[in-house]
Amino acid sequence: MxxxxxxxxxxxxxxxxxxxxxxxxxxxxxxxxxxxxxxxxxxxxxxxxxxxxxxxxxxxxxxxxxxxxxxxxxxxxxxxxxxxxxxxxVPPPPNDDFANATVVTSIPFSLTQDATNATVAPDDPFCSGRTQTVWYAFT
Structure with missing residues (x-):
């Protein structure tokens, strides 16, 4: 069998x-x-x-x-x-990459997301105490 x-x-x-x-x-x-x-x-x-x-x-x-x-x-x-x-x-958050930054259109702005699986790219800025990055763009 x-x-x-x-x-x-x-x-x-x-x-x-x-x-x-x-x-x-x-x-x-x-x-x-x-x-x-x-x-x-x-x-x-x-x-x-x-x-x-x-x-x-x-x-x-x-x-x-x-x-x-x-x-x-x-x-x-x-x-x-x-x-x-x-x-x-668990996939990374949608704004894990600079090309997919979450657009902030007004202030105040609030967003809650799990960044546990965010990644680090070689060109990401250094973030003291953090190993993952997510991106936001202001308009």
Missing amino acids: TLTAPSQLNAIVNQNVNFTVSATDILSRHVVLTVTGLPAGAGFVDNGNNTGTFNWTPTSNQAGTYLLTFQGDNLSGNTGVTFTQITVI
Whole structure:
């Protein structure tokens, strides 16, 4: 028996990730598919035709790496297993790059954003005590 699924993939917070798991039995028998290690909010459905569908939209507090174990059983003594590693990535803020600076059109101005995943470019100015930068443009 052979099970097929992506071995690894990246998922972005708040964006859906889905894929198909398929099983092939040498005698073309039906294979029951199951999974362990599902993250909260994820789902897996055995479609009943030797395929299964994984579906998940990770939230911001689910950043990290997950290992899923997919099992197949033809109920005649043959089993198979395959693994998928999913790494959930939090994207940088939209104004992480100078070319995408947030425009400040009036004063006072207020904006709350998570800059945890902001990056540093070689041409960014030095910011004492900070390792990430975001950009604003005043008009």
